[in-house]
Amino acid sequence: MSENKYKDLEDLAKDIRKKTIDSIGFLGVGHIGGAMSIADLLTILYYRKMHVDPSNPKMEDRDKLVLSKGHAGPALYSTLAQKGFFPEQWLRTLNVGGTNLPSHCDMNRTPGIDMTTGSLGQGLSSAIGLALAMRLDKSERNVFAIIGDGESQEGQNWEAAMTASQFRLNKLIAFTDYNKMQIDGYTSEIMSIDDPEAKWKAFGWNTDRVNGHSFAELDAAIDRARESKDKPTMIIMDTIKGKGCSFAEGVITNHNMAFTYEQAKEAIEALG
Amino acid sequence: MSDKDMRDVYTETLMEMADADQRICVLEADLMRATGTGSFKDKFPERAFNVGVAEANMVGVASGLSAGGKIPWAATFGCFAARRSYDQFFISANYAQQNVKLVGTDPGVTAAFNGGTHMPFEDTGLMRCIPGLVIFEPCDSVSLKSLIRQATEHKGSTYMRLQRKGKYTLYGESDEIVLGKGNVLKEGEDLTIIASGYVMVPEALAAAEMLADEGINARVIDMHTVKPLDRKLVVESAEKTGAVLVCENHQKKGGLFSAVAECLGEEYPAPVAAVAVEDQFGQVGTLEYLKEAYGFTKENIAEKAKALIKRK
Incomplete structure (x- = not known):
C-alpha cells in the first residue's frame, strides 16, 4: 500500500474548515455552503501549487487567484490566515463594521486577495485581464479563477470564455465549483448548467473533471492544466455544498445560513 | 488649428504615451474601426485587445489588466459604456479601486443615425453616482489631448465622453487646461x-x-x-x-x-x-x-x- 501523499493537506483542509465554521459561527450567519465546498481546492492551491509569499502579499511575479464566487471569501480568509498572510484573530472580525474581512473578497482590504469580487459573473473577465498583464510582463505564472455553478448562469462568463480561448490564455486555469445547488434550489431545477464540460470545450477550453474533494485528482488535473500550450483550462469539480460542516453538508438551504455558535462548536468537534 | 478628427487625436495621444509608457493598453469591443484605434494596434499589437461585441467583458478585462499594473483605455459607444457595462465598471473597476479609463463615444445627439437605441442622454448621470469617479468631456482637440494625458496620470478610474467625428480647435497650445478646473x-x-x-x-x-x-x-x-x-x-x-x-x-x-x-x-x-x-x-x-x-x-x-x- 502506497503512502498517503496528501495527509498533510487533509489536516490543513480540516483546519481551514474549522476556522471557517468558527468565523461564520462567531458572527452567526454567512455563506457556509459554498465556502466549505472549495476548502480542499484552496488548500492544495495555497499549500502545493501557488507561488506566493505571505510576508509579501504583493510580491512581483506571483501566481494569482480570482475567487469569482466572492461570497466564499470566508474559506479563502481562513486559508490566507493559516498561511500567515494576516493574524488568525482577524477571522473573528468577519463582517464586523470596519473589518478587513468583508463577506465578499476585497483586494484593498485583505492581504493576499488578488481581485475584488462579489457581483457574480465578473471574476473570469478580471482573471483574463490579469493573465494578459502577466503575458505582457513575460511572466510564466498562473492565474487561477474559481466560479460557482450557479454563477455560470451569468452571461458574462461566456463572453469571457470566448475571450480566453481567442487570446490563447494557457496560463489561465479555472475551476467550476459544481456543488449542484444555488440559493433557490438545485441548479438542475433552477437553470441547468449541464453538461459543463461540453459547454467549456465548445468555447475552446481544455476541460477536466475531478472530485473536488480528492487531492490526488485535483493535483493531477492542475498539473495537466499547467502543461497547456495554447488553451485555458476549466476544471469541473464535483463537490458537496457544505462539505465537512455536519449541520450544513448537503442541506439545500446552506447557501447563506444562520446558525448558533453552539452548532459551530459541535460541527468543529465533529471534524475531529 | 487641428485638421484631425477628434478620434484621430484620441488614438495619436494614446500612441504618443504608449511609446514611453509600457503600461498603456487599448481595449475595444468591435468598434476599433469606429474609434480609430487600428493604428494603435498596428504599432502595439500586443497591447491592443479587441474582445468582440462584449462590452461588459471588456470592462472586466480592463479591470484585470489594471489589477496587473497596466493602464487600460477602453472605448465603446457611450450607451454601452454606461448602460451595458455599468455594474462591471462600478464593481470591478471603481469599487476595486482600479485604474480603468473608460471612454463613451458618440455622446448624446452625436449618435445621429444610430438613433434612440444608441443615444446616451444619461451616461454622465449614471457615472456621477459612482463614488470618486472622474468624469470629463473635452470639446476640442487641444483639450482632448491634454485631458487624456492628465487622466492617464490620475490614479483611479475615469470616464470620458468623446465625440469621435468632427474637427474643432478652440484652445491654443499654450492655454492651460486642468482636469477638475473649468x-x-x-x-x-x-x-x-x-x-x-x-x-x-x-x-x-x-x-x-x-x-x-x-x-x-x-x-x-x-x-x-x-x-x-x-x-x-x-x-x-x-x-x-x-x-x-x-x-x-x-x-x-x-x-x-x-x-x-x-x-x-x-x-x-x-x-x-x-x-x-x-x-x-x-x-x-x-x-x-x-x-x-x-x-x-x-x-x-x-x-x-x-x-x-x-x-x-
Missing part, C-alpha cells in the same frame, strides 16, 4: 453660461455673441470636467453674474446641470436653467436635425438666457 472662455456680468463638450461649447459661444449684440454680456465657461465639479468657479460665477444657464448634450437629470444646481443649492442659491434634453429618449436624424429637435442651438440658448435673466 475654463472661462469669455467674461461677462449679466449671466453665466456653463457648457460642456463638442456640441454645446461652440453653441454657447455663438449664443453669447448674439446676446452681446443685444447688450447682454454673458460669462461663458467650458466645464470639461463634470466630476469633480469646479465648485469654486460655479459659486464665483453665480456671485458675479447672479444667474447660471447650463448647456449640455445630455438629459437634464443627473448630468452637468444637476451637478451645478446641487452645488448652488448648497452654497449659493441663484436662478439656474438648462439647455438639455427633457424627459425624452433619443431618435434618428442628422446632427443638425437633432440639435434643432432638442434645442441645442445658439438661438434657443439665447432665448433661455434672456428668460433666466428676468428671474434674477
Whole structure:
C-alpha cells in the first residue's frame, strides 16, 4: 500500500474548515455552503501549487487567484490566515463594521486577495485581464479563477470564455465549483448548467473533471492544466455544498445560513 | 488649428504615451474601426485587445489588466459604456479601486443615425453616482489631448465622453487646461453660461455673441470636467453674474446641470436653467436635425438666457 501523499493537506483542509465554521459561527450567519465546498481546492492551491509569499502579499511575479464566487471569501480568509498572510484573530472580525474581512473578497482590504469580487459573473473577465498583464510582463505564472455553478448562469462568463480561448490564455486555469445547488434550489431545477464540460470545450477550453474533494485528482488535473500550450483550462469539480460542516453538508438551504455558535462548536468537534 | 478628427487625436495621444509608457493598453469591443484605434494596434499589437461585441467583458478585462499594473483605455459607444457595462465598471473597476479609463463615444445627439437605441442622454448621470469617479468631456482637440494625458496620470478610474467625428480647435497650445478646473472662455456680468463638450461649447459661444449684440454680456465657461465639479468657479460665477444657464448634450437629470444646481443649492442659491434634453429618449436624424429637435442651438440658448435673466 502506497503512502498517503496528501495527509498533510487533509489536516490543513480540516483546519481551514474549522476556522471557517468558527468565523461564520462567531458572527452567526454567512455563506457556509459554498465556502466549505472549495476548502480542499484552496488548500492544495495555497499549500502545493501557488507561488506566493505571505510576508509579501504583493510580491512581483506571483501566481494569482480570482475567487469569482466572492461570497466564499470566508474559506479563502481562513486559508490566507493559516498561511500567515494576516493574524488568525482577524477571522473573528468577519463582517464586523470596519473589518478587513468583508463577506465578499476585497483586494484593498485583505492581504493576499488578488481581485475584488462579489457581483457574480465578473471574476473570469478580471482573471483574463490579469493573465494578459502577466503575458505582457513575460511572466510564466498562473492565474487561477474559481466560479460557482450557479454563477455560470451569468452571461458574462461566456463572453469571457470566448475571450480566453481567442487570446490563447494557457496560463489561465479555472475551476467550476459544481456543488449542484444555488440559493433557490438545485441548479438542475433552477437553470441547468449541464453538461459543463461540453459547454467549456465548445468555447475552446481544455476541460477536466475531478472530485473536488480528492487531492490526488485535483493535483493531477492542475498539473495537466499547467502543461497547456495554447488553451485555458476549466476544471469541473464535483463537490458537496457544505462539505465537512455536519449541520450544513448537503442541506439545500446552506447557501447563506444562520446558525448558533453552539452548532459551530459541535460541527468543529465533529471534524475531529 | 487641428485638421484631425477628434478620434484621430484620441488614438495619436494614446500612441504618443504608449511609446514611453509600457503600461498603456487599448481595449475595444468591435468598434476599433469606429474609434480609430487600428493604428494603435498596428504599432502595439500586443497591447491592443479587441474582445468582440462584449462590452461588459471588456470592462472586466480592463479591470484585470489594471489589477496587473497596466493602464487600460477602453472605448465603446457611450450607451454601452454606461448602460451595458455599468455594474462591471462600478464593481470591478471603481469599487476595486482600479485604474480603468473608460471612454463613451458618440455622446448624446452625436449618435445621429444610430438613433434612440444608441443615444446616451444619461451616461454622465449614471457615472456621477459612482463614488470618486472622474468624469470629463473635452470639446476640442487641444483639450482632448491634454485631458487624456492628465487622466492617464490620475490614479483611479475615469470616464470620458468623446465625440469621435468632427474637427474643432478652440484652445491654443499654450492655454492651460486642468482636469477638475473649468475654463472661462469669455467674461461677462449679466449671466453665466456653463457648457460642456463638442456640441454645446461652440453653441454657447455663438449664443453669447448674439446676446452681446443685444447688450447682454454673458460669462461663458467650458466645464470639461463634470466630476469633480469646479465648485469654486460655479459659486464665483453665480456671485458675479447672479444667474447660471447650463448647456449640455445630455438629459437634464443627473448630468452637468444637476451637478451645478446641487452645488448652488448648497452654497449659493441663484436662478439656474438648462439647455438639455427633457424627459425624452433619443431618435434618428442628422446632427443638425437633432440639435434643432432638442434645442441645442445658439438661438434657443439665447432665448433661455434672456428668460433666466428676468428671474434674477
